[in-house]
Amino acid sequence: EPEVTQTPSHQVTQMGQEVILRCVPISNHLYFYWYRQILGQKVEFLVSFYNNEISEKSEIFDDQFSVERPDGSNFTLKIRSTKLEDSAMYFCATRAEAFFGQGTRLTVV
Amino acid sequence: AQKITQTQPGMFVQEKEAVTLDCTYDTSDQSYGLFWYKQPSSGEMIFLIYQGSYDEQNATEGRYSLNFQKARKSANLVISASQLGDSAMYFCAMRQGGSGTASKLTFGTGTRLQVTL
Numbered sequence: 001e002p003e004v005t006q007t008p009s010h011q012v013t014q015m016g017q018e019v020i021l022r023c024v025p026i027s028n029h030l031y032f033y034w035y036r037q038i039l040g041q042k043v044e045f046l047v048s049f050y051n052n053e054i055s056e057k058s059e060i061f062d063d064q065f066s067v068e069r070p071d072g073s074n075f076t077l078k079i080r081s082t083k084l085e086d087s088a089m090y091f092c093a094t095r096a097e098a099f100f101g102q103g104t105r106l107t108v109v
Numbered sequence: 110a111q112k113i114t115q116t117q118p119g120m121f122v123q124e125k126e127a128v129t130l131d132c133t134y135d136t137s138d139q140s141y142g143l144f145w146y147k148q149p150s151s152g153e154m155i156f157l158i159y160q161g162s163y164d165e166q167n168a169t170e171g172r173y174s175l176n177f178q179k180a181r182k183s184a185n186l187v188i189s190a191s192q193l194g195d196s197a198m199y200f201c202a203m204r205q206g207g208s209g210t211a212s213k214l215t216f217g218t219g220t221r222l223q224v225t226l
Contacts, residue, residue: 033213043154043200045213056213089152093214098144100154 003027006092006101013108016081021104023075023092032075033093034067035100036060043091049075082108111136113201115217122191123225129176130186130220132201138162140206143184144214145175148198157199160184191224198222 007022023032034046047057049067064080079086087108092101112135122128134143145157160168160175168175176185188195200219205212 035214042218043202043214043216045215048213058213091154093154098156098159100146100156102151102153105152 003099004092004094004101006090006104008104009102010105011107013082013106015084015108019079019082019106021077021079021090021092021106023077023101024073025075025094029094031055031094032067032069034077035091035093036088037091037103038085038088046077046090079106082106084108111138111141111203111205111215113203113215113217115201115220117220118218119221119223121223121225122188124193125190127187127189128191128222130188130199130201130222132184132186132217134182134184134201134203136182136203136205138205142204142206143175143177144202144204145173145184145186146200146202147195148200148219150197154200158186188222193224193226196222196224 005024011019013019030051032049035043036046037043044060045058047061047067048055052069066078068076087106089103089105091103114133117131141162143160147155147157158168158170158173158175160177167177172189174187176187198219198221201217202214204214
């Protein structure tokens, strides 16, 4: 069983729509990370989250992005108004980043 | 700033042979960690091996070993006895601080490995 489960595995959305990507760890973790990988490119850090607060964020993580831990177990990444360039694979990671979820492939049309 | 360089965009290896994937890094930190991940065509990111900057022994995990040369700032991945299932993209990554720290990973551009019969 994977350490981290991400849902959905694939999401197609229209430009300008809001999307919420979810990450569910199998056990209690304090640290969470979101990364994205635009097709054919390297993996880029978005944000780290510790003890219900953002601990670090990249320049990519602008005002259209937000992270939450709404119920103490799920961990979400929200993109408020999607753009075409947000199309990418989004990964959640935990436990000192050794364990990545299987990713959510987001396609913005 | 940290930087990871993978100079081999693609590599071929015959089944059952060993292959080395190169990774060099640049950091001014004394404490850091180096990771290798495998990304098959399905897209998931699979952790392979970890090396801490203070670890004296090279890390090994089954058929994977990490050839850590601190003075050269290199952390090459060696895959022994290649299998067809090893065909994938391989990423080298680095994190500031030792194990248990929370800082982000910086990734290289990856090497696509193709294992042939």
